[in-house]
Amino acid sequence: MNTFKLKLIYPKWQKLRGQTTFNLPPHGPVAFAATLPEWVDVSFTDENVEPIDFDEECDGVALSMMLSTQVKRGWEIADEYHKRGKLVAAGGISTMLHAEEMVNHVDSVFLGEAEGRSEQMMIDWVNGDLKKIYNYMGNMPPIESVGPCRRDLYKRELYNHKGVQMVDLFHASRGCRFSCYPCAVSYLGGRKFRPRPIDKVVEDMAAIDNNRLFIVDNSLAQNKEWEKELFTAIAPLKKKWISHTIEDDPEVLDLAAKAGAWYVYQAVYDTSDYIKERVKRYHDYGIGVEGTILLGLDNQTEDDIKRLIDFLGEIDLDLAEFTVMTPFPHTKGYDDLLRQGRIFDFDWNHYNAGQVVFQPKHMSPERLQELYDYAWKSFYASESQEQKMFRLFCNVALREMEEGTYRPRDRRLANKSFGRDVDRSVRNVNL
Amino acid sequence: MKVSPDYYDEIFDFKGEWDMPSSCGLKIRSLDGKPCVIVTELYQDNPGTSVTYAGKKLAEQICEAKGLNLNEIIYVECNPNTNSKLSFYDEEFFQVDFNADIQHRYRQLDRTEVMKMTAD
Numbered sequence: 001m002n003t004f005k006l007k008l009i010y011p012k013w014q015k016l017r018g019q020t021t022f023n024l025p026p027h028g029p030v031a032f033a034a035t036l037p038e039w040v041d042v043s044f045t046d047e048n049v050e051p052i053d054f055d056e057e058c059d060g061v062a063l064s065m066m067l068s069t070q071v072k073r074g075w076e077i078a079d080e081y082h083k084r085g086k087l088v089a090a091g092g093i094s095t096m097l098h099a100e101e102m103v104n105h106v107d108s109v110f111l112g113e114a115e116g117r118s119e120q121m122m123i124d125w126v127n128g129d130l131k132k133i134y135n136y137m138g139n140m141p142p143i144e145s146v147g148p149c150r151r152d153l154y155k156r157e158l159y160n161h162k163g164v165q166m167v168d169l170f171h172a173s174r175g176c177r178f179s180c181y182p183c184a185v186s187y188l189g190g191r192k193f194r195p196r197p198i199d200k201v202v203e204d205m206a207a208i209d210n211n212r213l214f215i216v217d218n219s220l221a222q223n224k225e226w227e228k229e230l231f232t233a234i235a236p237l238k239k240k241w242i243s244h245t246i247e248d249d250p251e252v253l254d255l256a257a258k259a260g261a262w263y264v265y266q267a268v269y270d271t272s273d274y275i276k277e278r279v280k281r282y283h284d285y286g287i288g289v290e291g292t293i294l295l296g297l298d299n300q301t302e303d304d305i306k307r308l309i310d311f312l313g314e315i316d317l318d319l320a321e322f323t324v325m326t327p328f329p330h331t332k333g334y335d336d337l338l339r340q341g342r343i344f345d346f347d348w349n350h351y352n353a354g355q356v357v358f359q360p361k362h363m364s365p366e367r368l369q370e371l372y373d374y375a376w377k378s379f380y381a382s383e384s385q386e387q388k389m390f391r392l393f394c395n396v397a398l399r400e401m402e403e404g405t406y407r408p409r410d411r412r413l414a415n416k417s418f419g420r421d422v423d424r425s426v427r428n429v430n431l
Numbered sequence: 432m433k434v435s436p437d438y439y440d441e442i443f444d445f446k447g448e449w450d451m452p453s454s455c456g457l458k459i460r461s462l463d464g465k466p467c468v469i470v471t472e473l474y475q476d477n478p479g480t481s482v483t484y485a486g487k488k489l490a491e492q493i494c495e496a497k498g499l500n501l502n503e504i505i506y507v508e509c510n511p512n513t514n515s516k517l518s519f520y521d522e523e524f525f526q527v528d529f530n531a532d533i534q535h536r537y538r539q540l541d542r543t544e545v546m547k548m549t550a551d
Contacts, residue, residue, distance in 0.1 A: 330484060334484070
């Protein structure tokens with residue numbers, strides 16, 4: 001088979017205002033690239049960190065999209081390539097969520113997981129027979145077929161902030177047995193938890209040239225025995241990692257800490273003692289906590305939200321991330337709000353979880369937006385997000401120093417942030 | 432989050448978005464001389480598309496399977512009570528008018544209407 005030059009693009013999106021931007025190397029595109037046959041020569045551009053060269057020679061273009069806020073930009077990119085006579089395919093999470101619209105903008109839509117399937121699409125493409133839809137929804141490939149990502153495609157210097165390399169994203173499982181109100185993972189990856197074989201996880205993780213990872217699995221707390229086996233197996237790698245929720249069990253937490261748990265994302269949904277103790281238990285094992293706080297649910301009044309924000313000051317969170325309820329398609333939240341006629345904005349660029357697109361039950365959309373802004377300002381009033389991040393960074397650096405795995409920051413990139421020059425000039429401040 | 436079988440007479444398997452294998456609970460009653468089709472979301476036991484997202488495509492498949500005319504039925508979506516602590520999983524029934532625009536397509540039924548509709 002002759003070489004097919006595929007331009008793989010991860011479209012940019014508008015970052016939330018007022019928040020520190022950290023560009024992490026995206027996982028979807030390199031997971032997809034790993035499924036392609038050897039005769040496909042991939043050139044990867046993450047538009048969040050570098051501009052697209054639309055005139056770069058290629059035989060075809062593939063868009064990999066994760067967020068709803070990427071899809072409209074993806075369509076613009078497709079239009080540009082259509083002007084140049086190139087065919088464009090699209091895949092990834094938000095392609096699946098917005099597939100009905102996506103088919104109107106690109107030449108081919110790939111739905112589902114690509115392992116063992118992408119080669120057929122590429123053969124069709126080469127033969128001039130690219131199908132409009134490759135539909136593998138609900139038809140998952142064997143989890144054993146998930147291999148290491150093509151991390152060689154990253155331009156590493158673009159995922160670096162002042163000499164500090166960003167974490168690599170990693171997945172140890174797919175699917176989710178939970179059906180949480182605002183989440184579409186069970187629709188996308190199936191309602192069955194599908195852990196990868198432990199030996200494959202270890203092999204894959206060991207090969208990553210980065211000591212710091214973000215295990216992006218929806219929740220690790222889905223199978224306690226697998227979780228314990230996983231943590232035991234990865235401990236010798238001495239990686240440090242971020243993840244979503246870990247099982248609330250002393251033995252699991254102890255194993256997680258020994259396996260390098262750096263900090264976890266933990267939902268803070270009420271002001272109960274349970275939440276307070278849950279955060280404390282993580283801390284008891286030396287694991288940091290970033291609280292994830294979803295605002296605007298139907299069971300929250302204005303007073304509830306204010307109480308929740310005040311509560312955060314009492315539970316010693318290391319970081320907090322606030323989002324507003326967003327009715328992403330194929331979630332229960334979407335179904336409920338749609339039925340109730342409460343979604344007033346279907347512009348996917350606004351589905352960034354920081355902009356109110358629906359009518360809240362107990363307040364106006366404007367008031368919820370104010371409370372969202374207030375939550376960010378309030379939590380980071382005494383110490384900025386970047387300062388709190390730095391504190392967590394110091395924690396992990398100290399642990400790495402003790403274990404002999406610490407890598408000093410890359411001085412050549414000390415004046416660069418995600419490929420751009422850092423402005424270190426001191427400004428005059430008018431008092 | 433198991434859905435009580437009291438909500439349905441049978442499990443109806445259907446093709447969801449992109450032909451994903453999907454399932455819902457199904458009850459068909461007679462109401463004011465019309466067939467009343469009640470579809471219930473099964474959450475964790477529905478491997479594919481939700482009943483609300485499937486919408487008219489699901490109604491058409493039920494009508495075809497049961498020999499009904501879509502224009503002559505009362506179509507109701509049920510959000511079953513799953514005994515969850517979260518209020519989002521409380522019981523709700525919505526009558527659906529597929530000819531209406533999105534803001535007016537769903538009408539939540541009150542307790543009396545639900546009792547009348549589901550009475551055996």
